[in-house]
Amino acid sequence: MTDPQTVLVTGVGGYWGARLAARLAAETDLRVLGIDATPPANPIRGLDFIQADVRNSLLVELLRDEGVTTVCHLSFIEAERHSEANFDLNVIGTMKVFGACAQAGVRQVILKSSTAVYGASPANPAFLTEGYPLNGSRRTGTLRHLLEIEAFCNGFRGQTPDMTVTTLRFANIIGPTAKTPMTRFLSTSATPRLLGFDPLLQVIHEDDVIGALAHAVMQGASGIFNIAAEEPMPLSRLTALADKVALPIFHLAVYWGNPLLSGIGAPVKQLWPIEPDYLRFGWVGDLARMRGVLGFAPQYTGPEAVRAFTARQRIARYVPASKDLVKDEELLGDTLERRRRARAISAETAPAPPALPAEPPPAHVGAQAPLESIDDIEDRTEEVML
Numbered sequence: 180m181t182d183p184q185t186v187l188v189t190g191v192g193g194y195w196g197a198r199l200a201a202r203l204a205a206e207t208d209l210r211v212l213g214i215d216a217t218p219p220a221n222p223i224r225g226l227d228f229i230q231a232d233v234r235n236s237l238l239v240e241l242l243r244d245e246g247v248t249t250v251c252h253l254s255f256i257e258a259e260r261h262s263e264a265n266f267d268l269n270v271i272g273t274m275k276v277f278g279a280c281a282q283a284g285v286r287q288v289i290l291k292s293s294t295a296v297y298g299a300s301p302a303n304p305a306f307l308t309e310g311y312p313l314n315g316s317r318r319t320g321t322l323r324h325l326l327e328i329e330a331f332c333n334g335f336r337g338q339t340p341d342m343t344v345t346t347l348r349f350a351n352i353i354g355p356t357a358k359t360p361m362t363r364f365l366s367t368s369a370t371p372r373l374l375g376f377d378p379l380l381q382v383i384h385e386d387d388v389i390g391a392l393a394h395a396v397m398q399g400a401s402g403i404f405n406i407a408a409e410e411p412m413p414l415s416r417l418t419a420l421a422d423k424v425a426l427p428i429f430h431l432a433v434y435w436g437n438p439l440l441s442g443i444g445a446p447v448k449q450l451w452p453i454e455p456d457y458l459r460f461g462w463v464g465d466l467a468r469m470r471g472v473l474g475f476a477p478q479y480t481g482p483e484a485v486r487a488f489t490a491r492q493r494i495a496r497y498v499p500a501s502k503d504l505v506k507d508e509e510l511l512g513d514t515l516e517r518r519r520r521a522r523a524i525s526a527e528t529a530p531a532p533p534a535l536p537a538e539p540p541p542a543h544v545g546a547q548a549p550l551e552s553i554d555d556i557e558d559r560t561e562e563v564m565l
Contacts, residue, residue: 185210186396187247189233189276190254191226192217194357195291195388199251200226202393209396212245214238215254233272242283249396250280251289259452261320269324270331277335280342287343289395290332291388292325294348294381294405299460306465309348309403316454343401347391350407350464353484354385355491362488363452369426370418371451376430376459377415381407384479384487394475404473405464410481414458420485422492430459476524483513 186203190196191213197220204211204225211225216232229241233254242250254272256265273290280288297307298314313330317323329346336344351361361382364370383391383406391406418425451458469475479487 183208183210184249185212185245185247186249186251187212187214187242187245188251188253189214190252191215191219191223191228193253193255195392196253197221197223198389199253199392202389203396206397212247214241234268234275238276239279239282242279242285247283247285249287249289249399250276250285251392251396252276253291253392255291255324258320261323265320266324266327270327273328274331277331281335281339285342287345287396287399287401289345289347289392290328291392292329292346292348293322294350294407294462294464295322295457296325296329296348297462297464299378299454299456299462301460303461305461306463307405308465309405309468316456318454322454343399345395345401346403347395347406348403348464349388349391350381350383350405352385352388353382353488355488357385357388360452365418365421365423365488366492368424370421370423371428371458372414372418372425373430373455373459374427377413378457378459378461379411379463380414380417380461381411381463382417382481382484383407383477384484387477387479387484390478391473391475395473398474400473402468402472404469404475405466406469406475406477407464407466408477408479408481408484409466411463412481412485416482417485420482421489430455478517478521479513480516483517486513 186209188196188200188203188211191200192215196213196215200211200213200219201223203209204223211227213219213223213226213228214231214233215228216230218228218230219226231238231241233252241247252273254276255269258265277288294307296313296315297303297311298316300314304311313326315322315326317326332344332346352359353361353365387408388406395404412420415425
């Protein structure tokens with residue numbers, strides 16, 4: 180019997196780290212360690228938690244002593260503004276984790292990133308492959324740090340050819356419980372929309388984010404992968420599915436900063452959870468590698484993910500009964516479709532049942548027994564009765 184694979188999840192005190200650790204701990208063939216400066220908000224069954232900062236110089240000794248084979252790095256602070264403290268944890272912390280993994284002989288490191296690193300531009304192709312240059316905006320702290328981390332990872336791959344480095348670039352994450360720029364954007368009563376622009380957008384359900392990370396742990400595929408739900412949709416349809424009223428704004432007012440729109444004199448773009456360019460131009464990731472190389476298929480399509488988010492939003496506010504019933508029917512329809520797709524995939528991947536052994540032929544094969552007469556049947560019946 181072989182020893183179970185040992186996986187270390189960083190950032191288990193945060194939302195994504197805690198959810199992934201709980202998912203992996205349910206696997207019988209995995210031993211899951213979690214590390215963070217703060218413990219998870221709720222105990223995670225099966226998790227071996229170690230309270231420490233990922234920048235600790237003794238991390239390499241921990242990896243060696245525990246025989247860690249895979250590290251899923253989720254220690255990251257998302258913030259609108261850049262700060263030295265966040266930069267030190269996000270960027271410098273990532274460098275130290277990757278360096279410790281290389282020294283300890285860890286086989287695989289998995290990093291969570293975003294398709295926003297490509298940037299939103301009218302020069303973008305219809306579908307952005309993983310090799311496309313990274314031209315993301317550096318105005319927000321989160322994207323600025325992700326771009327620094329991605330640049331470091333590109334060099335790290337060349338220096339450690341024996342280590343599997345897996346980067347998952349997720350599209351706009353949406354779901355009932357995740358706090359992301361897209362969920363904040365759709366949580367307002369009216370969503371801003373730049374006049375004359377309706378870009379195609381991708382989303383990914385929060386459950387599929389955890390599913391993709393867990394799949395990467397089990398699969399061990401190397402390289403960079405765009406991760407998004409099938410069926411990208413225009414911004415207008417996305418906001419309509421979320422039951423939001425579009426607030427049309429002249430785009431120059433956003434870039435110049437209009438005090439009448441902001442209400443406090445600050446540039447409007449600083450008040451938006453999503454950079455205006457990302458609501459103006461397309462930045463759709465190509466999913467060929469996700470399907471063909473990683474072998475991952477999200478459970479939720481794009482519209483299904485938005486409707487799942489909307490269902491939770493309706494709980495917090497009054498919705499007319501007739502409209503609520505229609506939404507519930509749509510949600511149940513999405514659930515049925517997902518279950519049918521899952522059954523179809525299971526049927527395709529299930530092994531064929533073993534062939535049954537052939538039954539021996541009857542002794543009279545090739546010779547037809549003579550028919551009995553009525554008298555013979557009556558005589559045998561009388562013998563049985565006697």
